[in-house]
Amino acid sequence: MSEDISKINYREVIEYSLDPLIVHTDLKIIYINHAAEVFFKGNREDIIGASPLDIFHESSKSTIHKRIQSAYAKPAEVIEESIFKLDGTTADVELYCHPVFIEDTKAIQTYVRDISDKKEAERKNREMMNQINELSATLVPLLNGIAILPLVGSINEERARQLLQLVPLKAKQQDVQCLIIDFSGILRLDKVVTDYLFKINHVLSLLGIKSIFTGIRPELAIEAVEMDLSLLSSPTMSTVKDALDYLGVH
CATH class of the missing domain: 3.30.450.20 (PAS domain)
Structure with missing residues (x-):
């Protein structure tokens, strides 16, 4: 051989x-x-x-x-x-x-x-994901300085980090005084991701922007309790309509 x-x-x-x-x-x-x-x-x-x-x-x-x-x-x-x-x-x-x-x-x-x-495919994929993340951080304006942040699908750590960077900035730019963060489209909670979401709430508070959580389904609430995450730092409502009623918007 x-x-x-x-x-x-x-x-x-x-x-x-x-x-x-x-x-x-x-x-x-x-x-x-x-x-x-x-x-x-x-x-x-x-x-x-x-x-x-x-x-x-x-x-x-x-x-x-x-x-x-x-x-x-x-x-x-x-x-x-x-x-x-x-x-x-x-x-x-x-x-x-x-x-x-x-x-x-x-x-x-x-x-x-x-x-x-x-590498070009990876670059295009990053650009596409950035565009998706940019859209996912879109604040839907209502009346009287009120806007809604609808959270949809799965949120990984990278997307949550971008939400932390973009949401407070957009809220300030749009002169939002109260932001309704709606969880009804979220599939499940992850501790790292949820930490980022509550950091968003804290940053908004420092900027003088009030936040309200809506759409936290029972299974999500159970996950939050199991992760020892307090949902009481901001008002929580069942639906966006309940939040608007709470704010006196009809």
Whole structure:
């Protein structure tokens, strides 16, 4: 078996790999495969002899240099970086490197995987979630400085944190004097999330804005009691209509 392996042509194996591969030693590129030529948009002759650090942003070069040096001893962990191609465009990539011997020379073989589409999808998803969170913090204005914050669906910690940042700001901007926080659309309570909701109530109080809780169903009230959360810091009503009656709005 070992004899068969010894007959494998290493250069043929990496030349026809679909992933871009770079082999370098002493900060000098000594080989790239065809996939790397295509990915970096350059000829082999333009790349071989250059420093592998040239593809990185200036702010990353020191860290990458240390990573390369450590990779001579053992394989480095996979990292994500933004790199330059020869035409000046950038790409987001995953990098994995490990030591290899080219005859008697110890070198580093670096795998480059393009993850630009993945990072762009993540960016668009973040933007979409920010838009959703922005909408979820919409205060519905009524009369006489009264507005409603309808809480709907599941609220995770990130969404609760954004509510804490946005709701008091919007309440102040809209000159809200009393905010009805309606829980009727909430599926369940979570202690971390609920802590954020009550922090919103506290911040509103500091801003001189009164808050009223509505729509806290029996099962939610039981969860709140089990979590030792006091719901008595602000008035609580069964429905938004009850809150409006309490405020004398008809």
